Structure formats: C-alpha cells, structure tokens
Amino acid sequence: MNRLKTSFVGLDLNNPIMTASGCFGFGREYKDYFDPSELGAVVVKGLTNEPRDGNYGTRIAETPAGMLNCVGLENPGIDYFENVILEEIKDITSPIIANINGKTVEEYIEIAKRVEKIDAVKAIELNISCPNVKDGGMAFGANPEVAGKVTKMVREVTTKPIIVKLSPNVTDIVGIAKIVEANGADAVALINTLLGMAIDIKKKKPVLGNIFGGLSGPAVKPVALRMVYQVSQAVNIPVLGMGGISSVEDAIEFFMAGANAISLGTGIFTNPMLPVEIKEGLQKYCEENNLENISEIVGCIHPPKAVEEKKEKTA
Amino acid sequence: MNRLKTSFVGLDLNNPIMTASGCFGFGREYKDYFDPSELGAVVVKGLTNEPRDGNYGTRIAETPAGMLNCVGLENPGIDYFENVILEEIKDITSPIIANINGKTVEEYIEIAKRVEKIDAVKAIELNISCPNVKDGGMAFGANPEVAGKVTKMVREVTTKPIIVKLSPNVTDIVGIAKIVEANGADAVALINTLLGMAIDIKKKKPVLGNIFGGLSGPAVKPVALRMVYQVSQAVNIPVLGMGGISSVEDAIEFFMAGANAISLGTGIFTNPMLPVEIKEGLQKYCEENNLENISEIVGCIHPPKAVEEKKEKTA
Amino acid sequence: MYLEDVKILENRYVGDKYYLMKVRAPKAAKAAKAGQFFMIKCKNDVRVLRRPISLHHADADNEVLEFYYETVGKGTAEFAGLQTGDEINIQGPLGTGFDTGIEGKKVILVGGGMGMAPLKLLAEKLGEKNSVRFIAGGRDAGAVEIVKNFNIDEITVVTDDGSVGVKGNTVEVLKDMLAKDSYDLIYTCGPHGMMLAVADTAYQSGVRCQISLEERMACGVKACVGCSIKTKAGMKKVCADGPVFDAEEILDFDPADKPGCSCN
Amino acid sequence: MYLEDVKILENRYVGDKYYLMKVRAPKAAKAAKAGQFFMIKCKNDVRVLRRPISLHHADADNEVLEFYYETVGKGTAEFAGLQTGDEINIQGPLGTGFDTGIEGKKVILVGGGMGMAPLKLLAEKLGEKNSVRFIAGGRDAGAVEIVKNFNIDEITVVTDDGSVGVKGNTVEVLKDMLAKDSYDLIYTCGPHGMMLAVADTAYQSGVRCQISLEERMACGVKACVGCSIKTKAGMKKVCADGPVFDAEEILDFDPADKPGCSCN
Ligand SMILES: Cc1cc2nc3c(=O)[nH]c(=O)nc-3n(C[C@H](O)[C@H](O)[C@H](O)COP(=O)(O)OP(=O)(O)OC[C@H]3O[C@@H](n4cnc5c(N)ncnc54)[C@H](O)[C@@H]3O)c2cc1C
Ligand SMILES: Cc1cc2nc3c(=O)[nH]c(=O)nc-3n(C[C@H](O)[C@H](O)[C@H](O)COP(=O)(O)OP(=O)(O)OC[C@H]3O[C@@H](n4cnc5c(N)ncnc54)[C@H](O)[C@@H]3O)c2cc1C
Ligand SMILES: Cc1cc2nc3c(=O)[nH]c(=O)nc-3n(C[C@H](O)[C@H](O)[C@H](O)COP(=O)(O)O)c2cc1C
Ligand SMILES: Cc1cc2nc3c(=O)[nH]c(=O)nc-3n(C[C@H](O)[C@H](O)[C@H](O)COP(=O)(O)O)c2cc1C
Ligand code: FES
Numbered sequence A, B: 001m002n003r004l005k006t007s008f009v010g011l012d013l014n015n016p017i018m019t020a021s022g023c024f025g026f027g028r029e030y031k032d033y034f035d036p037s038e039l040g041a042v043v044v045k046g047l048t049n050e051p052r053d054g055n056y057g058t059r060i061a062e063t064p065a066g067m068l069n070c071v072g073l074e075n076p077g078i079d080y081f082e083n084v085i086l087e088e089i090k091d092i093t094s095p096i097i098a099n100i101n102g103k104t105v106e107e108y109i110e111i112a113k114r115v116e117k118i119d120a121v122k123a124i125e126l127n128i129s130c131p132n133v134k135d136g137g138m139a140f141g142a143n144p145e146v147a148g149k150v151t152k153m154v155r156e157v158t159t160k161p162i163i164v165k166l167s168p169n170v171t172d173i174v175g176i177a178k179i180v181e182a183n184g185a186d187a188v189a190l191i192n193t194l195l196g197m198a199i200d201i202k203k204k205k206p207v208l209g210n211i212f213g214g215l216s217g218p219a220v221k222p223v224a225l226r227m228v229y230q231v232s233q234a235v236n237i238p239v240l241g242m243g244g245i246s247s248v249e250d251a252i253e254f255f256m257a258g259a260n261a262i263s264l265g266t267g268i269f270t271n272p273m274l275p276v277e278i279k280e281g282l283q284k285y286c287e288e289n290n291l292e293n294i295s296e297i298v299g300c301i302h303p304p305k306a307v308e309e310k311k312e313k314t315a
Numbered sequence C, D: 001m002y003l004e005d006v007k008i009l010e011n012r013y014v015g016d017k018y019y020l021m022k023v024r025a026p027k028a029a030k031a032a033k034a035g036q037f038f039m040i041k042c043k044n045d046v047r048v049l050r051r052p053i054s055l056h057h058a059d060a061d062n063e064v065l066e067f068y069y070e071t072v073g074k075g076t077a078e079f080a081g082l083q084t085g086d087e088i089n090i091q092g093p094l095g096t097g098f099d100t101g102i103e104g105k106k107v108i109l110v111g112g113g114m115g116m117a118p119l120k121l122l123a124e125k126l127g128e129k130n131s132v133r134f135i136a137g138g139r140d141a142g143a144v145e146i147v148k149n150f151n152i153d154e155i156t157v158v159t160d161d162g163s164v165g166v167k168g169n170t171v172e173v174l175k176d177m178l179a180k181d182s183y184d185l186i187y188t189c190g191p192h193g194m195m196l197a198v199a200d201t202a203y204q205s206g207v208r209c210q211i212s213l214e215e216r217m218a219c220g221v222k223a224c225v226g227c228s229i230k231t232k233a234g235m236k237k238v239c240a241d242g243p244v245f246d247a248e249e250i251l252d253f254d255p256a257d258k259p260g261c262s263c264n
C-alpha cells in the first residue's frame, strides 16, 4: 500500500516529494538515474517570458555544507518551454509545476497568463525572491505589500493553483506568508535561498561573478525548518517545505515541522538517487511506525494549541 | 615585527582577533590551551543586570557544519562579574569588552551605567538581538527605530566605545547598521546567530528546550560575509566581523569583505587553538604578501567606487 | 587539560552497540582521573562539535587511555570506523571526576549499559583502599560483555533478558544488597531513568550517592554555558562542575521543556 | 550515465601535484569515451558538491577507469588521501567528449599540466586510424611525468624550466609544427590561457580546434544551469553540451565579472 499519497493544492500526488526549482532542470536531466514519474511532482527551472542568458562569470561556489549560486534565472523563455520542452517531457506522469518569475508585476502577470493556457502545467510556483527592478531592487518577497500585490494580480489571471515561494531573507516570514495567503495563494513554498557570498582570497575577488548568490544545502536546514514551523502554524494553506533536505531523516523533520510536501534541491546534486531513497525511506518509515499515511506526522511537533486552532479554521 | 597591530574604536590591540561573546566564557576557561592575553581583545559572555538562569531543557544541538544554541543568556549578573570575575581575570592584558543585554530599553541603560563605572572594561558590545519584551517580543535589532533608540540611550550614559552587535535575522541589515551609526555607535559587530531549529524525530519534539535557537558555525559564513561586505561599504565606522570563522583563510575572507577586526566563536569549540593558529597564520600571510599590516587588505574586494567614497567620508 | 593528536592502538567491537578504543596519549594518561571525560573531535567536518566520552581507563605507565562507547549517531559511528594507526584529536581530561579520596569504606558501583564507561577506572581506584561491589546491567549479554575487561572480583551481572547473569535490573539488585548489608557510598552511571532510581534508592536508605550526568556540550570547559543544570548551589555546568555530582545536589533532574527566550 | 560505488585499485602520486587513480567500474568503463568526465563524490560531508574529473583512460575489458588529477583544494586533497580498497562514488560518464569519429587525418594534441588528463584515451583512440602528434607541457619534470603512462610514440615534451624535454611552452612548439607541416585538427586541454593561445594559433592557421573547457559545476547534467557559456548557438552547458567545444563556437571566453541579479 502506498502510504505517501498526498493531496496538495488540489493535485493528487503519488507522494509528497517534489524537485526544487532550478535543481532538476526541466525534468529530463536525471532520467538516467531514475524515472521522474516516481516523483510527486516536478517543479521546473524558473521561467520568464523572454529567454534569459543569466549572469556573467562564475555561478557556483561551494561553502561549508552548502553552495552558493547566482544563475541569474537563465532560462529559455516561456515559448521554448511550451513548444519544445513540454514535448520532451510529455512522458512524465507526475504533475509539472511551473516556477515563474518577473522583474516587474507586469512581467509576472504576462507569464502567468501564458502558463494559464498550458494544460500540461498543473500549478504555478510563484517565485517572489527576485529583485523588483521598479521598486528599488529589493525582492518582491521582501516587502509584504508588494508580495501581496503580485500574488493578487497573478491570482486574477489564473485558475491554476498558486504556490507562492517565499524568500527567507526577511525579518518576518510569517507576516509575508499571511499576506500572500490573504491575497489568494493556495500554498506557500519555503525557503528559497539565503543571500550569501564567498571570496577567493588568492584572486582577491568574490568567487561569484555576481558577487552575491543564494545559499542552499544542508547548511540552511535549521533556518528552513524554523520558518516552516512558524509559517505552518500561522497560515491555513499547505506548506511546501525545502532547504537542505539530504536524507530521509531530514525529510521527516520537515513533515514534523509542518510541511505538507517537500522539495529536494541541492541534495540531488550530491546524491542523484536522493528522491528515490527518500520516497522508499518514507514508505518504510510509515510502515514501521504504523502510519496509514505520511500526513499523520505533518506538524506533529506543533504545540497542542496551534494544532487545535488550525483544525478549527480549516474545518 | 607584529603586522597585526590594530586600532579599533580607540583601543590599541595587538591583533584584530577577539572572542565572540558566549563562546569564550569570561576569558579564563581556555587558559590551559593558550594565554588569553594573546588575543586582541576578550569579549565576555552576555551580561545582564540580574543573574539569569537561562533556558530550560536542552540548549545545544548540532546541525550540518553548524550548531544551535538557546542558552537564554544565562549569566551571573553584573555584580558577580564586577566583584568576582574581574578579579579572576585581572592578569589578562588584552582589553576586556563587555557584551550587554536587556529585555527593555531601561535594562540596557541600567547595565550600561554599571559598566561605565568599571575601569577594567574597555568597551561595550551592545547586543540588540534579544527579544524586546515590551514591544511584542521581536528583537531590538529587528526594528530600525528601536535599534536606533537603544543605541542612543546607551550612548548617553557611557563614554566607553560602543560596538553595536547586529542580528542577521532582518530584511535590511544595512539600514539597521546606518541607524545605529547615526545614533552614536562607534562600531558594528556582525553577525549574531541566525534563528533556526532542529527536530528530534525519534522523540517527536524540537531538540532544543526553547524550540528555537541561534545558528552559528561554518554554515553561516556565507551570510555573515555578505552582510559584512554590505555593511562595511555603507557605514563609516569600523566593523567587527564574525560568523563561522574556523581557519586562517576564513579570517582573510572577512578582512577582504571589510571587517576591521574579527571574532571567533563556534570555531573555538571545534579547535581550542584556533585563535592562536589564526593569529600566527595572519602574521605569516602578511609576511608572505609583503603587507606591513593586515589592515591593508580590509575591504580590498570592495568595488573601487565604494572605496573612494568611504575614504572621502572618513578623511 | 590537553589537546593531543593521539594514535589509535586498538578499536574493537565489544558487543551490542559497544566499542572499546585504546589510544596512546602520554600527557592525558598521566593526568586523567576516574569520572573525567574527553571531548573527541570528529573527522568529518560537517560535525563541528566534539563528542564527550568518559575516561574508561588510564594507564599512566604505558601512556594508554581507554574509551568505551556506544554507537548512537553519526559521530560515534565515525569513531567505530577508525582503524589502528589512525589519529584522532582529544581534548581533556575534563571535569572533576568521582570522589576517590575515601578509605576503608564499603561502596557499591552501579553501571548500566554505556554507563559502565567511567566505572572501570573508578572500581580499580576505589578497590585499592575500600571494599567495592559492582552491579553491571544491560539489555543482554553483549551489553555487559565489557565486564570481562574489568579488573575486579565482586561483580554482579544483571541483564534484561537473563542471557547472562541475573535476569532483572540493577536497581532490584541494589535494593537487595542494601537490604542485606550497610554501605557508605553508591556511585552510579547509566541511563537517565536508572540513575534516578538508584539515586532515589540511595536516598531512601540514607546512603550518599554520586551520579555522572550527561548534557549536550559544545565547549566542555564552561565557556558556552550549554550544559547547565540547576543545583542547590545555583546553576552548575555539567562539563566543569561535574559530570559527577552528589545526587542530592541536583534540583531539577528532568527540566520540563519550556520556551524561554531565543537568546544565545 | 551511471552512479557507482567503485573500489580503488590504485591511487598513486605521479609528480608535482598530480596523482593517478585507478578504479574498477564495470558499467562506466564500457560506456566512457575520450573527453567525457565524472562527478566524484567527496567523503567529507562538509563538501556537498561532487568534483568534476575527466576520464583519463578507460579499459572496458578489465573494467578499469583511470583519473589523473591535481591537488588544488580540499576536495582533491581528500582524493589524494584515499587508499587501495577504499570506495568512492562516481557519477558518469558525463558530457559529449571529443570528436573521435575521424579517419586518415593528421592531428595534434596539445596538453598542458592537468590538461593532460583527457588526452591519454583520446590519443589512443585517434591513433588507431589517424596520424597523431602530441605536445605535452608542464612546469617541470614532475608535471609531465604522466606521459610515461601514455601509449603513444610521437610525443614532444616541453617544460617551463627545461628540466625534461624542450625548454619553452606548448604554443611555441605548436607554431613550429604548424609552420613545418599541415594538419587537419587540433585538440587541446590545459590552463585557460594556454588553450586560448592554442585556439588562436589554430584559427590563424585555419585549422579546426577542439578545446575542453572547465566551469564550476553543481549537477554535471544540465540541471542546475551553473556552468553556462555563451556560444554562437546561444547559452550552452559545459557539462552536457561540452566540456569539449569547437573553439570557434565560443563567444565569450573570459566573461568579465559583472553584477547581474542575485536570482538563482
Ligand atoms: C560527560 C559525558 C560523558 C560521556 N561518556 C560517554 C562514554 O564514555 N561512552 C559513550 O558511549 N557515550 C558517552 N557519552 C554520550 C556521548 O557523548 C554521546 O552518545 C555522543 O555524543 C553521541 O554522538 P553521535 O554523534 O553518535 O550522536 P548524535 O545523536 O548524532 O549527536 C548529535 C549531537 O548530540 C550530542 N549528543 C547526543 N547524545 C548525547 C548524550 N547522551 N550526551 C551528550 N551529548 C549527546 C552529540 O555530542 C552531538 O553534539 C557521554 C556524554 C557526556 C556528556
Ligand atoms: C569537465 C571538467 C573536467 C575536469 N577534469 C579534471 C581532471 O581530469 N583532473 C583534474 O585534476 N582536474 C580536473 N578538473 C578540475 C577539477 O574539477 C578541480 O580542480 C576540482 O574540482 C577542485 O576541487 P578542490 O576541492 O580540490 O578545490 P577547491 O578550490 O577547494 O574547490 C572548491 C569548489 O570549486 C570547484 N572548482 C575548483 N576549481 C575548479 C575547476 N578548475 N573546474 C571546475 N570546478 C572547480 C570545485 O569543484 C568545488 O566545487 C576538471 C574540471 C572540469 C569542469
Ligand atoms: C542552482 C540553483 C538554482 C535555483 N533556481 C531556482 C529558480 O529558478 N527558482 C526558484 O524559485 N528557486 C530556485 N532555486 C532555489 C531552490 O529551489 C530551493 O528553494 C533552495 O535551493 C533550497 O533548497 P535546497 O537546500 O534543497 O537546495 C535554485 C537553487 C539552486 C541551488
Ligand atoms: C553558545 C553561544 C553563546 C552565545 N552567546 C552570546 C551572547 O551572550 N551575546 C552575544 O552577543 N552573542 C552570543 N553568541 C553569538 C556569538 O557571539 C557569535 O555572534 C555567533 O556565534 C557567530 O559566530 P560563530 O559562527 O563564529 O560562532 C553566542 C553564540 C554561541 C554559539
Ligand atoms: S559544555 Fe560548554 S559550558 Fe559545559
């Protein structure tokens, strides 16, 4: 019996394991190692309307138990995605989720409209961690008002479920989560990368061409878990948790913290079989602990009060 | 020739290496391994007016390349510090810096007044990462206004140099740094710990008694470096950099990012000889690279424009 | 307290999840006392905290230290994988140790599972000038296999499954002993619950009891304030004021988890 | 592409900072082609990224892969410390490899230092049906010691210090060769600057040139978009579209660092 079946934003998933956007290409790249249809869902690399070349210079740096990247959202654009890539991945039976990005609210709306028309895409992951060029370069997700606004505008142009992906580089992640919930998000995904940097002391310059990059991997797990724990108690929509998951135990920590589903990112680079190992490990965990379904441990460490309140609200 | 001599907030230090508050007790604890007078300065454990018992339950958790702690500011109080501890550490020739804490602005002022009268304390590290009980429990350092206010009030009651220690759990660390500068800080120290958590999946509960704790160690280094880089370009007061330093190379990264001095914390737990190894390593680095003084590399990776601007302003 | 890179002389499986490691540590072997412990560095840099491990035995003449440890998580699993000839970095001896300055007394040592670790050297030291009885408990034969490594005569072995020695638990055996004879001091180390029961039994019988506590540790030297416990004399550090305490001194054996403040 | 835990058959120091590792990898040894590479996992979990290392040689019959590597940082230092019998996890073969489908051509291979890595198998393969000349350059004798491991006759060794072979650099030797005779194809791998000079020389002489590029990699399979370079045909991934490219295809060999956006 499959004890991992999960309903998430209206999608029936075989399991709650997704791939983190940007860490699994467009679903085809790891097919030599395992069948992507084994996943609960495939979240593809961040898309923009126009193709983007991304950043100049070095894009990857390793840090203690983590890595930095400053890809700069290189992607082939929504046209190519729709016309070429979707054809290449049409055999994948798991739902495809599109991660969408923009530099202005208008760009977000445009790409959301495009995605709305693509049947093969079952949900939208709205990435609000990108710098907002119009409003001074701070990320959409760093300003509660703007985060709410972009969620609302995208909500108006799509009927697909919207998973808003939050930036952890904020003082009050709970506030942002609540605002996107109030503006129509069907779920929140967290965390995106922590802003960091690394320095090449021999060359006397930043390692990354862009100076700053996003930190991911095991190093960020404690921060991710904390935010999942906080946010999942504060909102009544499901939470897609991620940040440093690299073992079955890590995955269980996220469920207990309150994640309804999880995404795997950097951990796949280290171990390409990670998604399958976690899937099998979770199934075994359920069997050994007499859980009918993995959802039984979701949020199980929340204080009793929070659990009660949430039950009432979502009832 | 000692190439590490550093002037910091008016103190003449033999070298720019300090101990991070809370990671070196009160200066005596590691004396079997090395003489604390070898340090540039000793920053002691966070002090409060009244003795504090700290938090209940488990206070320490290990995380990938890092650790969490929720000591809860256990400390013997300022009386005991003044009357007993200072006597015990009177042989230390390096300046003693007191890390001070409060739950209200009034508490900060009280302890600052006490410290002002203690000759043996050469500077104050004003820790504004603690929850502000009066204003809803968010840290003093999370709200620019409150951060400015507490700096200003402490400034008014002390003639000692004030190093304001910033919390990294904020959207805009640069804004906070500027505000504390404007309110009289002589330097900023960063970063304090990132808020995180860990879960014991067997016991189905948070590892830490307090649920949340502060993340430190190599894992946080990329975030710390990024913040030091940003802040040091934005303010005209010196920066005390810290967060995950565990090798000579890490230390050099911090100087290049813009730190005028550094503090060692978690790295000492892993390797009690770290301060001495870094001191010797930096001296050797200066010799091999023909640097008269380590300060020559401070901020050397800043964009030329920022360097020029800062020179003009501080001239 | 020293910081030494030491060579592993032997690192062998004992039974159940227990291993015995012997290292050559010239300085520490001369200084170490029963009940003290070492902070052992992990080789995998993903683990930044050293692991506190008790001194099992110290042979000053041959400069040998012994550690008896259980594989619990990844750190101790790493230790179990080390080979003769490998080097590890140890910091210690740390802590105060057991009170071994007594003479002509009748004492009982109660060890459970991994808690047998600090008792080998203790039994040897106390045995020189006192009458020592030893109760060794464990899940099964594998968990008490280590007693073959002890140089004492008066030993009562108890196992949960009765696979060797008496079937039962250490506390029952202790109660029996105390009922039959009178003793001056009890020393104990083992699982938390067992130690509480031993301490309680000792208290009921009016016998002084020394226990060896465990707390998560970062520094091991009183620098991080991570390992505090509440005692009659205020907050004490398990690493430096202990790990051995008089049971009666401890005020809050099982502090309830309760959110305080997230300050360091 | 496979993911295999493989046993190390040999891991020896060659010279300068270079090592040669042989592993038994049944699946990969049959599939691997010259110019492809493997992503090798580090054992120390503090390092989450695999290290890209070229295929030095593959012996399908004996199921042996060879890697020739330089100790640069901590990851490669870790590799150098591995012993015969140890296991490592390798992912590959990855990338497209060199064009080895040619026949009856006159080709030159130019390798500098660590760039010799992918050229052993290439020289062997091309040698079967083409006339191959090989220019091997390095700092000193130690840096070219590896050529003793090559099964080719026509080899010109050049060192910076003249300690063995010609004193000078590979590009000068290449220019000499091209001046004296005509060739169909040049293959090169080595330090960035050397490859540019080789590519430029080839271009001047109107000879096609294949180069093997390096970029920092996270995934090795086109999934992370970390290793992009600008080509005439748009952004390409060094890991999957390369690491071997026709030199003329590359548009921006030395992209200037310039802040873009901090997006992933
Ligand atoms: C003073 C003292 C002496 C000890 N002596 C021995 C001994 O002689 N033999 C032995 O087998 N064990 C001993 N322990 C327990 C031993 O320290 C832990 O089993 C060990 O740290 C577990 O590490 P791990 O990486 O395998 O487990 P993990 O659970 O993966 O460790 C995660 C973190 O928790 C800490 N931790 C986990 N369990 C404990 C624990 N019980 N006590 C303290 N920290 C813990 C680890 O040190 C590490 O920081 C002693 C503990 C203390 C405090
Ligand atoms: C396709 C390809 C094939 C290669 N083949 C070989 C080979 O056969 N032999 C050999 O010795 N080296 C080869 N390299 C270079 C090798 O990958 C690096 O020297 C190695 O990754 C350095 O790791 P480190 O931990 O020792 O150094 P560190 O500098 O500590 O590594 C830090 C990070 O930077 C990356 N990095 C550092 N230098 C390079 C580099 N030059 N290229 C790519 N990533 C780098 C590391 O992978 C790691 O993620 C190849 C690189 C690529 C891209
Ligand atoms: C190379 C790379 C590229 C990424 N690209 C995107 C992206 O395009 N859109 C997005 O929302 N997140 C992106 N992310 C963030 C991840 O989806 C994920 O939130 C983050 O890496 C934390 O998870 P992890 O620690 O498991 O990697 C990227 C991360 C990495 C490492
Ligand atoms: C156990 C522990 C206790 C700490 N106590 C304090 C404190 O009392 N006051 C303070 O300002 N910072 C405190 N800190 C934060 C450190 O001073 C430092 O800012 C942080 O640990 C990052 O540096 P590191 O990664 O080198 O440890 C503490 C950190 C740790 C690990
Ligand atoms: S472990 Fe740091 S004070 Fe005890």
Ligand code: FES
Binding pocket: D216, D217, D218, D219, D220, D221, D222, D223, D224, D225, D226, D227, D228, D237, D238, D239, D240
């Ligand atoms: S290394 Fe990930 S795309 Fe090339």
